[in-house]
Amino acid sequence: xxxxxxxxxxxxxxxxxxxxxxxxxxxxxxxxxxxxxxxxxxxxxxxxxxxxxxxxxxxxxxxxxxxxxxxxxxxxxxxxxxxxxxxxxxxxxxxxxxxxxxxxxxxxxxxxxxxxxxxxxxxxxxxxxxxxxxxxxxxxxxxxxxxxxxxxxxxxxxxxxxxxxxxxxxxxxxxxxxxxxxxxxxxxxxxxxxxxxxxxxxxxxxxxxxxxxxxxxxxxxxxxxxxxxxxxxxxxxxxxxxxxxxxxxxxxxxxxxxxxxxxxxxxxxxxxxxxxxxxxxxxxxxxxxxxxxxxxxxxxxxxxxxxx
Amino acid sequence: xxxxxxxxxxxxxxxxxxxxxxxxxxxxxxxxxxxxxxxxxxxxxxxxxxxxxxxxxxxxxxxxxxxxxxxxxxxxxxxxxxxxxxxxxxxxxxxxxxxxxxxxxxxxxxxxxxxxxxxxxxxxxxxxxxxxxxxxxxxxxxxxxxxxxxxxxxxxxxxxxxxxxxxxxxxxxxxxxxxxxxxxxxxxxxxxxxxxxxxxxxxxxxxxxxxxxxxxxxxxxxxxxxxxxxxxxx
Ligand SMILES: Cc1cc2nc3c(=O)[nH]c(=O)nc-3n(C[C@H](O)[C@H](O)[C@H](O)COP(=O)(O)OP(=O)(O)OC[C@H]3O[C@@H](n4cnc5c(N)ncnc54)[C@H](O)[C@@H]3O)c2cc1C
Ligand SMILES: Cc1cc2nc3c(=O)[nH]c(=O)nc-3n(C[C@H](O)[C@H](O)[C@H](O)COP(=O)(O)OP(=O)(O)OC[C@H]3O[C@@H](n4cnc5c(N)ncnc54)[C@H](O)[C@@H]3O)c2cc1C
Numbered sequence: 001x002x003x004x005x006x007x008x009x010x011x012x013x014x015x016x017x018x019x020x021x022x023x024x025x026x027x028x029x030x031x032x033x034x035x036x037x038x039x040x041x042x043x044x045x046x047x048x049x050x051x052x053x054x055x056x057x058x059x060x061x062x063x064x065x066x067x068x069x070x071x072x073x074x075x076x077x078x079x080x081x082x083x084x085x086x087x088x089x090x091x092x093x094x095x096x097x098x099x100x101x102x103x104x105x106x107x108x109x110x111x112x113x114x115x116x117x118x119x120x121x122x123x124x125x126x127x128x129x130x131x132x133x134x135x136x137x138x139x140x141x142x143x144x145x146x147x148x149x150x151x152x153x154x155x156x157x158x159x160x161x162x163x164x165x166x167x168x169x170x171x172x173x174x175x176x177x178x179x180x181x182x183x184x185x186x187x188x189x190x191x192x193x194x195x196x197x198x199x200x201x202x203x204x205x206x207x208x209x210x211x212x213x214x215x216x217x218x219x220x221x222x223x224x225x226x227x228x229x230x231x232x233x234x235x236x237x238x239x240x241x242x243x244x245x246x247x248x249x250x251x252x253x254x255x256x257x258x259x260x261x262x263x264x265x266x267x268x269x270x271x272x273x274x275x276x277x278x279x280x281x282x283x284x285x286x287x288x289x290x291x292x293x294x295x296x297x298x299x300x301x302x303x304x305x306x307x308x
Numbered sequence: 309x310x311x312x313x314x315x316x317x318x319x320x321x322x323x324x325x326x327x328x329x330x331x332x333x334x335x336x337x338x339x340x341x342x343x344x345x346x347x348x349x350x351x352x353x354x355x356x357x358x359x360x361x362x363x364x365x366x367x368x369x370x371x372x373x374x375x376x377x378x379x380x381x382x383x384x385x386x387x388x389x390x391x392x393x394x395x396x397x398x399x400x401x402x403x404x405x406x407x408x409x410x411x412x413x414x415x416x417x418x419x420x421x422x423x424x425x426x427x428x429x430x431x432x433x434x435x436x437x438x439x440x441x442x443x444x445x446x447x448x449x450x451x452x453x454x455x456x457x458x459x460x461x462x463x464x465x466x467x468x469x470x471x472x473x474x475x476x477x478x479x480x481x482x483x484x485x486x487x488x489x490x491x492x493x494x495x496x497x498x499x500x501x502x503x504x505x506x507x508x509x510x511x512x513x514x515x516x517x518x519x520x521x522x523x524x525x526x527x528x529x530x531x532x533x534x535x536x537x538x539x540x541x542x
Pocket of ligand 2: 316369404405406426427525
């Protein structure tokens, strides 16, 4: 059977990492047909066609899909649904917005944040902030799911799938885009970075958060934050790592001034190496850290920056 | 305008979850249960809309076991006017899938005709992040998910959403489903007098059958396991 995979397209550009990892998961289920949609999506489609294992790429270009509003995009996906056994997307905020709507319109359940594919009907997903892994078997005729990409490898490039332009749908007229506030950054993207340096409430202020950013830049790393750091205004919301923020699994994760609440661990405990800097030796973060440094971050971090 | 707020009874976020040894699920016997934290934020937002004169009545609704009454009393003590409990399960270990919850909520919406539904973005037990979007689909309504700011203006609402790249602002047509994120507001605590008053507020009890909704799960739980443990380092 064939799988319809909704590519992550932002402002006309393909998010290659998220999409290619979702392809790895989808390949286990059948032939992968990728859908690229947006106000401009042709370039993204050409890029998706190069992902190894993709059989075909569909492009639906229309201003209507420009900001990936849930109502028109879900309607488009539903109109394409027949003939597919699975409809999948990487677990991005866009997909989390759209895919449950698709599932309900098809009268099926959603499988959110799949971390393992057992067979075509059976999947693993984390519950309770990753404190338990549930294996669920779906009895629905079509499986609608989002894939937690941090647990799947990148599909190789080098493919050359055909690209087909498809008809677009009507505007349900339920919502309109007003504005995006996106911080431009030269740093690697948080969910795909090899190294992540995160700061918590212990950092103390927005000004002092520059210390975390300085260390990150020395390491060519992405910057993350705990919820407390974001709530206190030290860091923007899209840096939040955790149960309700982003899930990362870099080669190296450095947690600075973060206590290690389960909600934070949910977003980073699959990192390959975890380093923690905290002045409290009882901090729970040390229970998951491979290397722990009990120290005042205002001493340790500048020393580390100087040493690098 | 009437505001409907679905609230879920979940394990308290401070409790360390224990997986049952036989792999049948998570142990929920005798653990502290609370209102899903995101739903407290939704109730708070509804109260603020009422205080600002933009909402007249707040109806809290919960789908689940009988004990979800306590969760509804909490919503009433915070400031909701009335509550509806839809009993759809008799064992605390039985959870109702978002699709079934959304179908029941759609019926409640038909009956109550709210102008706005304020849901949590996700329930912290199953982390599905789905119910609000599914309800919007079933009703054919607009949806504004992961809201960190909300302004209601007559027949539309402006919603700032927390998304992967930063913040997105959209305008949705009313009636709408809004799912709330952590930074929308800071929920109030219920005062003792309000907790007392809440005991006298109306709480209707219904069943899933009253609404003719089949809550049979579409997903069969094969097993529940502990995630692989990490060894502590140096
Ligand atoms: C529904 C819900 C969802 C949540 N989702 C998330 C989420 O997605 N992500 C998330 O992170 N949290 C989340 N949380 C919040 C979580 O429970 C914690 O409150 C949060 O992670 C704490 O952040 P923190 O570790 O930065 O702060 P704290 O717990 O306050 O820890 C600060 C740490 O800094 C250390 N410190 C202080 N000063 C120094 C110094 N000078 N040098 C070295 N160390 C120092 C302290 O010893 C302490 O350990 C959620 C909570 C709820 C209820
Ligand atoms: C112990 C246990 C047993 C389970 N057993 C089964 C099983 O036998 N079969 C099966 O298929 N699945 C089972 N599951 C999985 C479960 O059905 C779904 O994973 C779960 O319903 C996902 O939704 P959520 O609560 O994460 O909702 P989300 O979509 O994350 O919730 C978002 C928001 O929707 C609203 N909402 C959600 N639920 C309710 C509610 N009940 N009442 C009012 N408002 C609500 C709230 O505003 C909430 O903030 C089980 C799970 C557990 C933990």
